[in-house]
Amino acid sequence: xxHTRLIFLVLIALLAPVAQRSAxxxxxxxxxxxxxxxxxxxxxxxxxADGFQSGERIDIWVNTPDGRALPARPDSELQRRVAxxxxxxxxxxxxxxxxxxxxxxxxxxxxxxxxxxxxxTILPPPAPAAPDANAxxxxxxxxxxxxxxxxxxxxxxxxxxxxxxxxxxxTLVAVEQPRIFNGRVDWAWTAPDNAAPGIWRFRVVxxxxxxxxxxxxxxERPAAAVGVNPGRGRAGSLFQFFADGLQGREGVIFxxxxxxxxxxxxxxxxxxxxxxxxxWSWIAPDDAPPGQWSMVVRGVNSGIERVVLFEIR
Numbered sequence: 001x002x003h004t005r006l007i008f009l010v011l012i013a014l015l016a017p018v019a020q021r022s023a024x025x026x027x028x029x030x031x032x033x034x035x036x037x038x039x040x041x042x043x044x045x046x047x048x049a050d051g052f053q054s055g056e057r058i059d060i061w062v063n064t065p066d067g068r069a070l071p072a073r074p075d076s077e078l079q080r081r082v083a084x085x086x087x088x089x090x091x092x093x094x095x096x097x098x099x100x101x102x103x104x105x106x107x108x109x110x111x112x113x114x115x116x117x118x119x120x121t122i123l124p125p126p127a128p129a130a131p132d133a134n135a136x137x138x139x140x141x142x143x144x145x146x147x148x149x150x151x152x153x154x155x156x157x158x159x160x161x162x163x164x165x166x167x168x169x170x171t172l173v174a175v176e177q178p179r180i181f182n183g184r185v186d187w188a189w190t191a192p193d194n195a196a197p198g199i200w201r202f203r204v205v206x207x208x209x210x211x212x213x214x215x216x217x218x219x220e221r222p223a224a225a226v227g228v229n230p231g232r233g234r235a236g237s238l239f240q241f242f243a244d245g246l247q248g249r250e251g252v253i254f255x256x257x258x259x260x261x262x263x264x265x266x267x268x269x270x271x272x273x274x275x276x277x278x279x280w281s282w283i284a285p286d287d288a289p290p291g292q293w294s295m296v297v298r299g300v301n302s303g304i305e306r307v308v309l310f311e312i313r
Contacts, residue, residue: 135147137217145176159204160204232313246277
């Protein structure tokens with residue numbers, strides 16, 4: 001789990017505009033502390049990170065749940081200045097219309113190139129005032145099974161279930177395992193594999209009473225997948241990589257980040273890009289130093305980057 005989380009943090013950090021700068025300027029990418037870890041739109045989030053150069057300024061931006069990278073301003077411009085001990089503390093207030101889902105805030109030292117990433121969640125807006133209703137989980141990817149309940153209906157009310165997608169189209173749907181007892185309705189719904197990311201809503205209506213409840217929940221964009229085989233190998237070994245999430249059959253470029261922090265152009269073999277998935281292989285130099293390496297693939301047209309971690313022993 002720790003290894004998967006590290007890959008995720010590296011991905012979201014390098015998806016931002018700083019990816020257009022030289023990869024050689026990048027330093028280690030580590031998490032920043034965030035408090036609170038979740039909150040609704042309008043919440044103030046506090047961040048703490050270390051490892052920067054004394055006195056340098058930091059640039060910050062946020063990555064939204066739908067994959068956009070947006071510039072961000074701390075609540076005070078004075079918070080951009082790093083303390084003498086290399087620590088930086090700043091706060092950022094989510095806009096009132098912030099999209100619900102998983103966000104990340106990235107801070108980068110202007111001189112050091114050090115990158116720190118804080119991950120947090122914007123919760124969906126609360127449902128309209130109602131006696132009792134909830135959705136679990138509140139956020140999930142396509143394929144997630146969501147479970148709901150809503151109370152306040154008449155005991156014998158026939159119930160209609162209306163589902164609204166992020167685009168605004170409402171449809172009467174059949175749900176999984178609907179149960180009605182003492183005016184409480186329980187049901188489930190599994191998001192299709194092609195479910196659009198964004199805020200979805202279930203509107204539940206009593207056929208006789210016309211009493212209704214509305215529950216909001218969020219379907220996230222699927223995480224881009226990357227991989228390498230083998231994950232560990234000696235100098236001179238052949239490594240085979242893949243990365244999803246690029247665009248169509250666009251051209252791609254590659255480089256590797258060495259354990260000593262240097263970035264080098266990678267000469268790869270058998271490159272194939274189809275439907276946004278890139279597959280390629282690379283032979284590690286015979287004098288490759290041991291340690292943690294990363295291979296970066298970048299779409300020429302889209303600017304999308306994917307990072308694959310591997311080790312040379």
